[in-house]
Amino acid sequence: MSPPEPQLSISQSRSSSKDEPLLVLKQISHGFDGQAALQNINLQIYPGDRLALVGPSGAGKSTLLRLLNGSLAPNQGQVMALGRDLAQLSNRQRRKLQRQIGTIYQQFNLINSLRVIHNVNAGNLGRWSLPKALFSLAIPQEVAAAQAVLTQVGIPEKIFERTDQLSGGQQQRVAIARVLTQNPQVILADEPIASLDPERSREIMELLTQLCTQQGRALVVSLHDLEMAKVWCDRIVGLRNGEICFDCPAIEIRSHQIKSLYQIEPNSSI
Ligand SMILES: Nc1ncnc2c1ncn2[C@@H]1O[C@H](COP(=O)(O)OP(=O)(O)OP(=O)(O)O)[C@@H](O)[C@H]1O
Numbered sequence: 001m002s003p004p005e006p007q008l009s010i011s012q013s014r015s016s017s018k019d020e021p022l023l024v025l026k027q028i029s030h031g032f033d034g035q036a037a038l039q040n041i042n043l044q045i046y047p048g049d050r051l052a053l054v055g056p057s058g059a060g061k062s063t064l065l066r067l068l069n070g071s072l073a074p075n076q077g078q079v080m081a082l083g084r085d086l087a088q089l090s091n092r093q094r095r096k097l098q099r100q101i102g103t104i105y106q107q108f109n110l111i112n113s114l115r116v117i118h119n120v121n122a123g124n125l126g127r128w129s130l131p132k133a134l135f136s137l138a139i140p141q142e143v144a145a146a147q148a149v150l151t152q153v154g155i156p157e158k159i160f161e162r163t164d165q166l167s168g169g170q171q172q173r174v175a176i177a178r179v180l181t182q183n184p185q186v187i188l189a190d191e192p193i194a195s196l197d198p199e200r201s202r203e204i205m206e207l208l209t210q211l212c213t214q215q216g217r218a219l220v221v222s223l224h225d226l227e228m229a230k231v232w233c234d235r236i237v238g239l240r241n242g243e244i245c246f247d248c249p250a251i252e253i254r255s256h257q258i259k260s261l262y263q264i265e266p267n268s269s270i
Pocket residue numbers: 032033036037055056057058059060061062063064
């Protein structure tokens with residue numbers, strides 16, 4: 001079977017939209033140790049997008065998310081965030097802009113030995129002075145605000161518990177609460193439900209999509225579960241071998257696109 005046909009990008013088809021894109025990848029290519037991980041990527045993320053990034057392991061999903069949040073600079077091409085070219089910014093300007101891009105990592109990136117409130121307050125670190133951040137470790141600051149975001153994610157009673165005493169699903173909620181504290185315009189989530197059972201997965205997807213729908217944020221989420229992508233997202237981008245194979249509304253996705261996205265190549269060693 002031949003690889004999937006490239007399709008008209010959904011971003012191109014909505015060029016009449018009055019919204020400016022929040023994030024833009026223009027002609028991006030990136031490789032590691034001489035091996036191409038992403039090639040020729042053009043992608044625009046708009047306010048209100050609920051975009052699922054799907055594709056087989058190694059397709060480049062996490063790399064693409066790292067380019068979108070500016071933690072990785074591409075070998076070629078341009079990354080625009082909120083209208084600014086990331087490559088043209090000083091480190092300070094880039095860090096300031098990166099506050100508008102919240103990332104939820106698969107491994108949560110929480111400090112397990114700390115109480116929940118400190119992990120939630122880590123979302124304030126871009127705003128707080130160093131003395132305030134250090135003082136907060138002794139006497140937690142902005143407790144009411146932390147309580148409010150923990151209420152939003154459904155675990156207000158856990159605020160003073162040690163993070164490693166929480167279940168995986170609860171820790172995922174703490175990671176989401178930290179991003180809510182950061183209050184970004186875009187939330188990027190790398191396989192946020194990979195380690196959760198089906199019910200917890202549904203709850204987390206519902207929460208993430210609600211938080212974006214209610215507040216006009218954009219959500220970009222990498223997922224292995226295609227059914228979840230179709231249920232919770234309105235736009236699906238398929239990545240294979242570092243290239244975008246399709247970028248279309250979730251309701252238009254067809255089974256042949258999925259099949260060719262995940263097909264094993266005849267010369268694959270798997
Ligand atoms: N830091 C790195 N150093 C070297 N190679 C890397 C690095 N990060 C990613 N790669 C390579 O880039 C390619 C894309 O990796 P990436 O992690 O983006 O894939 P993915 O789609 O997120 O996969 P998965 O579904 O398994 O998480 C892979 O071939 C991977 O080995």
